[in-house]
Amino acid sequence: MKPRIAPERFRAMFEPRGVLVAGVSSHPAKFGFVALHNIVTQGYEGAVYGTNRDGGEVLGVPMLTSLDQLPADAPIDLVFVCTPASANVELLRACAARGVGAAFLTSAGYGEAGPEGREAEVALVALADDLGILLAGPNGQGVVSTPARLCAQIVAPYPPAGAIGIASQSGNFVSSFLNYARASGVGVSRAVSAGNAAALTIPDYLEYYASDPATRVGLAYVEGIADGRAFFERVRAVTAEMPLVVLKGGATSGGERAAASHTGALASDDRVFDGMCRQAGITRAVNVEEAFDTAAAFATQPLPRGPRVAVVTTAGGWGVVTADAITRSELELVELPESLRAAIDERLPPRWSRNNPIDLAGGETRDTIPEVLDLVARCPEVDAIIYLGLGIQSNQARLLREGRFGSDPGIERVVAYHERQDTRFAQAAADVSAASGKPVLTATELALADPANAGPATVRATGRYCSPTAQRAVAALEHLWRHARFRQRRGLS
Amino acid sequence: MNARHARDSRRTLSEAESKALLADYDVPCVPDRVVVTAAAAVAAADEFGYPVVAKLTGERIAHKTERGLVRLSLGGPEQVQAAAADLLAAAVPADGDVALLVAPMLGATRELIVGLHDDPQFGRCVMVGLGGVLAEAVADVAFRLAPIDAHDAHEMLDDLTASAILGPVRGEPAVDRDAVVAVLLGLSRLAGDRPDVASVDINPILIVGGAPIAVDALVEVSA
Numbered sequence: 001m002k003p004r005i006a007p008e009r010f011r012a013m014f015e016p017r018g019v020l021v022a023g024v025s026s027h028p029a030k031f032g033f034v035a036l037h038n039i040v041t042q043g044y045e046g047a048v049y050g051t052n053r054d055g056g057e058v059l060g061v062p063m064l065t066s067l068d069q070l071p072a073d074a075p076i077d078l079v080f081v082c083t084p085a086s087a088n089v090e091l092l093r094a095c096a097a098r099g100v101g102a103a104f105l106t107s108a109g110y111g112e113a114g115p116e117g118r119e120a121e122v123a124l125v126a127l128a129d130d131l132g133i134l135l136a137g138p139n140g141q142g143v144v145s146t147p148a149r150l151c152a153q154i155v156a157p158y159p160p161a162g163a164i165g166i167a168s169q170s171g172n173f174v175s176s177f178l179n180y181a182r183a184s185g186v187g188v189s190r191a192v193s194a195g196n197a198a199a200l201t202i203p204d205y206l207e208y209y210a211s212d213p214a215t216r217v218g219l220a221y222v223e224g225i226a227d228g229r230a231f232f233e234r235v236r237a238v239t240a241e242m243p244l245v246v247l248k249g250g251a252t253s254g255g256e257r258a259a260a261s262h263t264g265a266l267a268s269d270d271r272v273f274d275g276m277c278r279q280a281g282i283t284r285a286v287n288v289e290e291a292f293d294t295a296a297a298f299a300t301q302p303l304p305r306g307p308r309v310a311v312v313t314t315a316g317g318w319g320v321v322t323a324d325a326i327t328r329s330e331l332e333l334v335e336l337p338e339s340l341r342a343a344i345d346e347r348l349p350p351r352w353s354r355n356n357p358i359d360l361a362g363g364e365t366r367d368t369i370p371e372v373l374d375l376v377a378r379c380p381e382v383d384a385i386i387y388l389g390l391g392i393q394s395n396q397a398r399l400l401r402e403g404r405f406g407s408d409p410g411i412e413r414v415v416a417y418h419e420r421q422d423t424r425f426a427q428a429a430a431d432v433s434a435a436s437g438k439p440v441l442t443a444t445e446l447a448l449a450d451p452a453n454a455g456p457a458t459v460r461a462t463g464r465y466c467s468p469t470a471q472r473a474v475a476a477l478e479h480l481w482r483h484a485r486f487r488q489r490r491g492l493s
Numbered sequence: 494m495n496a497r498h499a500r501d502s503r504r505t506l507s508e509a510e511s512k513a514l515l516a517d518y519d520v521p522c523v524p525d526r527v528v529v530t531a532a533a534a535v536a537a538a539d540e541f542g543y544p545v546v547a548k549l550t551g552e553r554i555a556h557k558t559e560r561g562l563v564r565l566s567l568g569g570p571e572q573v574q575a576a577a578a579d580l581l582a583a584a585v586p587a588d589g590d591v592a593l594l595v596a597p598m599l600g601a602t603r604e605l606i607v608g609l610h611d612d613p614q615f616g617r618c619v620m621v622g623l624g625g626v627l628a629e630a631v632a633d634v635a636f637r638l639a640p641i642d643a644h645d646a647h648e649m650l651d652d653l654t655a656s657a658i659l660g661p662v663r664g665e666p667a668v669d670r671d672a673v674v675a676v677l678l679g680l681s682r683l684a685g686d687r688p689d690v691a692s693v694d695i696n697p698i699l700i701v702g703g704a705p706i707a708v709d710a711l712v713e714v715s716a
Contacts, residue, residue, distance in 0.1 A: 263692060263696075
């Protein structure tokens, strides 16, 4: 098995003291402009240099026409390459002479561009190896590292800081995940678009993330895998250290093969890949939103110790549908122990469901929801909670506030009360989770329909993830449980 | 592409040879007798007791069912005699050396398929699934890369969509999961010991009284 690249070497890429953008353009529509723009505007505090053929200044950065013009003590660790392929051999040599440890190449014209490009790519990899430069790309969209406030990419957005480490064979999926991060507030530690992955491959990045204190969960998009066996062995070592969510493209291509045996005929690419994932402890997501939902849950929730789920809801129908989803999953809808029923009885009128889902049935008063969440989380028979109904009061508060009687003092008072209540409920969900060490997931479509609603807004403020639907929360929780079970069975902490 | 993937250089072991190899790796197989004449087939059947099955077997015969080379539920000596004569007559020159395989006819409501597959991307994989003639159409299977451990093997059974059939069914006891796991671990060991084994196909492996027993098997080796 290929030895891991020492994590210190990745510091040049993810924690660079200085960045050189090669091939800067003065035209805002060009990648060479966008790259520099994104680096200098998103908070990066290291030194930034740029080169182009014309000199002058772009975005306040003086342009060098040769690396010889760099100050002798310029601390450059990363070169971000927007020059054409033909210029890159000379560029890398000059960068190596300046002590640059990592290069990110956006340049096209390599392995994706026919036999000549492939030849150039092989030569480039060999050169980078000789020079001791970590080579990302070519034909990639960039690298993001929120601990360094580094947005070295030719696409948007720059995500909030968080614990998800992204590595993708498709640059646009990096953008998708970053957009989900921005929308949900559940942030990202590092993200890289691997491009052609000529030298650094997806497992290389994931191994670094596993050793990275800023990263708690990996999120990867993969298509082709060059050496399946090596991928399996390396990624299995990664999942022993952190959860890893994988979205696989081309899952249905390849199909069944002609084979002499029944076993061979049944061995479609997808089935073998799926089995490999189970065996390696990879959490395989079926689509992009499930991939992000699940990574966000891993990043912000403790792992459940068992499959038993309690649903706490303020409305009947939601609870029923969520219970259905749990029943179809590998999770269990736990039977409420009598002691818990009795404790809830003391806080609610007798019309509450007295079963799981725990439907409060409108009987709640000011403190009921935080109290019930706390009681349920403390119950030893419950491993996880899904809480529904967050934001209802604030939704009405918005109508009251925006209606033509909104300035009425009585209405203002009620609006403030409703919003305070949803803030408390969302805070309680985070607090009882932290206190009990159990996952407490919230779900409401208001997360999308009205992100400013005090319910989902407070979930974001607590650093947690508000699922847009209960079904998606159930799917994410099921993945958490499956991973927890994988670790338990194999004695992984 | 390593040598195992060069399909042209592969040959299949006969059913009897396949079962003999697999028996060394914890795969319980139905007893059988390989004979070359109809009279010897009848003698073997008499010894097993009726009903029996008779098949035409040989290294170059892979898909016996598809070619009508399997005769089931033969209830007496006359039927064995007639079936054996038919089967011998059905051989074509391309089959090379052929023989008759006689075995007791087992009854079972549940059939699994178990196998070893050499995947071009991931190398050799162990498989378990719902077996029988509809195995490919149903395609309820789970794969793992060899070698596997007991956790993997148990989880493969959990992966099956129809894993409920492993429980008690219509008066039959639950499937002895440990015995099926032993078969999967055996195939995993076989893969480790024998780099030349390109594929194994055990279809079906019947569940009789809860225990798995292979009634047909085909091992493919690189020549």
